[in-house]
Amino acid sequence: MKARVHVTLKRGVLDPQGEAVRHALGSLGFDGVGEVRMGKVIELDLAETDPAAAEARVREMCERLLANTVIENYAVELA
Amino acid sequence: MTLRAGVVVFPGSNCDRDLAEALRRAGAEVTPVWHKETALPPGLDLVGVPGGFSFGDYLRCGAIAARAPVMRAVAEFAGRGGHVLGICNGFQVLIEAGLLPGALIRNAGLKFVCAPAALGVGTPDSPFTRLYVRSETITFPIAHHDGNFLADAETLARLEGEDRVAFRYRANPNGSSGGVAGVLSANRRVLGLMPHPERAADPALGCVDGTRLFAGLADAAAAPRALEGA
Numbered sequence: 075m076k077a078r079v080h081v082t083l084k085r086g087v088l089d090p091q092g093e094a095v096r097h098a099l100g101s102l103g104f105d106g107v108g109e110v111r112m113g114k115v116i117e118l119d120l121a122e123t124d125p126a127a128a129e130a131r132v133r134e135m136c137e138r139l140l141a142n143t144v145i146e147n148y149a150v151e152l153a
Numbered sequence: 154m155t156l157r158a159g160v161v162v163f164p165g166s167n168c169d170r171d172l173a174e175a176l177r178r179a180g181a182e183v184t185p186v187w188h189k190e191t192a193l194p195p196g197l198d199l200v201g202v203p204g205g206f207s208f209g210d211y212l213r214c215g216a217i218a219a220r221a222p223v224m225r226a227v228a229e230f231a232g233r234g235g236h237v238l239g240i241c242n243g244f245q246v247l248i249e250a251g252l253l254p255g256a257l258i259r260n261a262g263l264k265f266v267c268a269p270a271a272l273g274v275g276t277p278d279s280p281f282t283r284l285y286v287r288s289e290t291i292t293f294p295i296a297h298h299d300g301n302f303l304a305d306a307e308t309l310a311r312l313e314g315e316d317r318v319a320f321r322y323r324a325n326p327n328g329s330s331g332g333v334a335g336v337l338s339a340n341r342r343v344l345g346l347m348p349h350p351e352r353a354a355d356p357a358l359g360c361v362d363g364t365r366l367f368a369g370l371a372d373a374a375a376a377p378r379a380l381e382g383a
Contacts, residue, residue: 142256
């Protein structure tokens with residue numbers, strides 16, 4: 075089964091990449107963009123077939139490697 | 154007593170030889186330690202985690218290196234009271250490995266900053282900083298893109314309260330919380346810093362402010378072993 079992990083910066087954590095993208099959008103003439111926050115999408119192809127077990131496993135991966143929970147949040151989506 | 158140091162090498166480390174050279178100049182015996190090793194050479198007093206771009210900075214700076222086999226041995230070594238010095242990418246690795254608090258994120262100014270940085274010595278109370286004077290201004294070069302030290306107010310207050318800020322930028326180059334350039338562990342034997350003392354340890358490079366860090370360490374870190382009679 076496949077899992078998709080969304081890793082996003084916690085609110086209040088400066089996102090200089092997002093800021094750079096916002097500036098670039100502005101210079102292309104896209105007005106009215108208040109804030110840009112960048113994140114990561116990580117797709118995993120898992121051997122596990124049980125959704126609950128897969129989710130538990132992926133959450134453990136997030137805690138131990140995929141996200142830095144000091145500065146990032148994560149969300150797990152199974153497909 | 155001669156300081157016995159190991160310098161960890163990851164794919165993408167590029168300051169390992171500079172660090173080894175600075176340690177040797179201070180009289181240390183230095184052994185390189187490849188990241189796939191599951192144990193450290195016996196009898197080490199210090200493990201150095203050098204600068205560079207380990208694993209191409211994939212995922213997050215230092216994240217992959219922090220999970221390399223050798224890092225489990227380094228964490229155990231630190232847990233037993235061993236001395237660990239992480240410089241630049243090495244600091245990122247130590248934070249990702251949970252040996253030091255906080256996080257290091259992209260520089261606030263978005264740019265890679267490569268320049269000499271004036272630092273204030275936060276505390277002389279550690280094996281790394283014992284030959285410096287509190288509040289003294291010294292200069293180490295910095296060269297990083299992700300050196301913006303981030304810690305919540307509670308963590309910062311704890312670091313300040315426990316006198317664990319080893320170095321502080323005189324003019325904040327990267328947005329670091331509290332201007333923090335280097336922090337110590339609770340037992341004061343693990344130091345992580347973004348600036349490069351090993352690039353300020355040879356007169357030919359124009360600055361020797363880093364030599365005292367290695368000289369102080371050479372005496373202090375080997376001393377416990379001398380006491381134990383090892």
